[in-house]
Amino acid sequence: MAGLPKRILKETQRLLTDPVQGINATPDEQNARYFHVVVAGPKDSPFEGGTFKLELFLPEEYPMAPPKVRFMTKIYHPNIDKLGRICLDILKDKWSPALQIRTVLLSIQALLSAPNPDDPLANDVADAWKTNEHLAIQTGEESFLYMYFIFTSLLYFTRFCLLFNNFS
Amino acid sequence: MADSENSKKGQYGDSKSLEEKEKKRKSESLDKEGDRVVQVEKDLSKLKIKEDIVPFDMKCPICQDKSRHPLTLPCGHTFCYLCIKGVYARQKVCALCRQAIPQHCIVSPPGTGEREEEEGRKTCWYYEAKSGGWWEYEERVRQELEIHYQSLQINNEDNQDDGQFVIYVSGFPYVVDFAKMIQYRQDKPNRSRRIKREKGVAEEGEELVRGVAGIPIAPSIRQDDN
Ligand SMILES: [Zn+2]
Ligand SMILES: [Zn+2]
Numbered sequence: 001m002a003g004l005p006k007r008i009l010k011e012t013q014r015l016l017t018d019p020v021q022g023i024n025a026t027p028d029e030q031n032a033r034y035f036h037v038v039v040a041g042p043k044d045s046p047f048e049g050g051t052f053k054l055e056l057f058l059p060e061e062y063p064m065a066p067p068k069v070r071f072m073t074k075i076y077h078p079n080i081d082k083l084g085r086i087c088l089d090i091l092k093d094k095w096s097p098a099l100q101i102r103t104v105l106l107s108i109q110a111l112l113s114a115p116n117p118d119d120p121l122a123n124d125v126a127d128a129w130k131t132n133e134h135l136a137i138q139t140g141e142e143s144f145l146y147m148y149f150i151f152t153s154l155l156y157f158t159r160f161c162l163l164f165n166n167f168s
Numbered sequence: 169m170a171d172s173e174n175s176k177k178g179q180y181g182d183s184k185s186l187e188e189k190e191k192k193r194k195s196e197s198l199d200k201e202g203d204r205v206v207q208v209e210k211d212l213s214k215l216k217i218k219e220d221i222v223p224f225d226m227k228c229p230i231c232q233d234k235s236r237h238p239l240t241l242p243c244g245h246t247f248c249y250l251c252i253k254g255v256y257a258r259q260k261v262c263a264l265c266r267q268a269i270p271q272h273c274i275v276s277p278p279g280t281g282e283r284e285e286e287e288g289r290k291t292c293w294y295y296e297a298k299s300g301g302w303w304e305y306e307e308r309v310r311q312e313l314e315i316h317y318q319s320l321q322i323n324n325e326d327n328q329d330d331g332q333f334v335i336y337v338s339g340f341p342y343v344v345d346f347a348k349m350i351q352y353r354q355d356k357p358n359r360s361r362r363i364k365r366e367k368g369v370a371e372e373g374e375e376l377v378r379g380v381a382g383i384p385i386a387p388s389i390r391q392d393d394n
Contacts, residue, residue, distance in 0.1 A: 005336075007232045063230060064254045064339025097255060097339075098229040098263040125264050 004032055008058060011101050023105045025056065033058040037069075037105060042113040047075075054084075054108070056101065066095035067104055078115045086111070096125045103128050230255070230263055236307060237383050239277055243267040249277055249383050250306055254338030277383050290368070294377065295351055296361040301376030309337055309381070313344065317365065320346055 041047030071084035
């Protein structure tokens with residue numbers, strides 16, 4: 001009866017009408033707090049060409065508490081365990097209620113390119129909020145944020161190759 | 169972008185014509201109580217659409233709505249009082265820049281507890297203040313309470329409802345019991361407070377109304393009222 005908080009409605013609406021490049025998030029028909037997510041493996045990463053299914057759940061406390069996100073597709077990655085659980089600080093102690101579903105998914109996409117980064121969103125929530133809002137108004141795209149992630153990806157790429165080889 | 173702008177306008181336009189249709193429909197079938205629930209929900213969704221045109225600098229980064237009883241922290245970032253109170257209860261740092269939130273900001277907020285003007289408002293909802301008097305519920309919580317209350321009146325004949333439900337305030341679950349007219353945080357059932365619903369909108373300062381959601385009415389305004 002209580003219905004969904006306005007914020008969740010708005011986030012969902014925008015995810016559907018203005019999706020992030022390479023990320024598809026669709027709410028479940030039975031449960032609007034549960035999202036089926038498909039993330040495309042980022043360009044220039046070992047995951048390029050692959051698609052990865054995830055599940056994302058918004059607990060009742062959201063956005064005071066972070067969404068629960070898990071990889072459903074098996075993936076070999078130093079920050080993702082066998083059960084698909086993700087080691088990412090913004091999903092734990094560095095969560096901020098100013099982050100959103102789309103920023104979380106962008107962060108996960110970036111994690112595929114750059115394992116174990118000091119997550120840029122953890123340090124720059126304010127920028128992410130501003131960027132997210134202004135781009136939504138001006139161009140409706142995430143291109144700037146996306147380029148930013150590609151840039152950080154490249155930075156971490158060398159380090160990633162080493163880690164990845166060790167892991168597998 | 170042009171497309172998405174158009175589609176936004178389209179939605180807005182649709183909601184207006186929906187509104188008119190709904191009015192017609194309402195006058196035709198006022199007796200049907202089920203329709204009243206629909207009407208309440210429609211009213212709420214109309215509010216939501218209108219509020220969507222919130223300038224960025226007036227938007228709360230947490231609820232992403234117009235900041236209600238805004239509180240600006242020493243770092244310069246502004247949030248709804250209840251939103252940042254929820255953050256303070258958990259992380260004690262600003263949601264945008266992670267600077268520590270001083271306790272006094274939350275415990276003794278500046279007097280911005282004035283009631284918001286709202287057209288067509290018919291009821292007030294209050295909860296008991298710890299040290300006497302009443303706090304008015306924050307606008308959004310009050311709207312949710314009223315919807316629950318009205319749906320309970322309608323469903324009462326079926327007697328399936330025990331008159332209890334849970335609302336989230338600052339990210340914490342509160343049990344509201346309409347049979348006993350009390351509320352308590354779900355994890356602290358022995359600390360219940362009385363609640364009351366009143367028809368009409370009482371003048372501020374009447375009946376020991378201290379402000380909204382724990383934020384006192386600014387002292388100067390209170391003097392004016394007296
Ligand atoms: Zn807010
Ligand atoms: Zn701040």
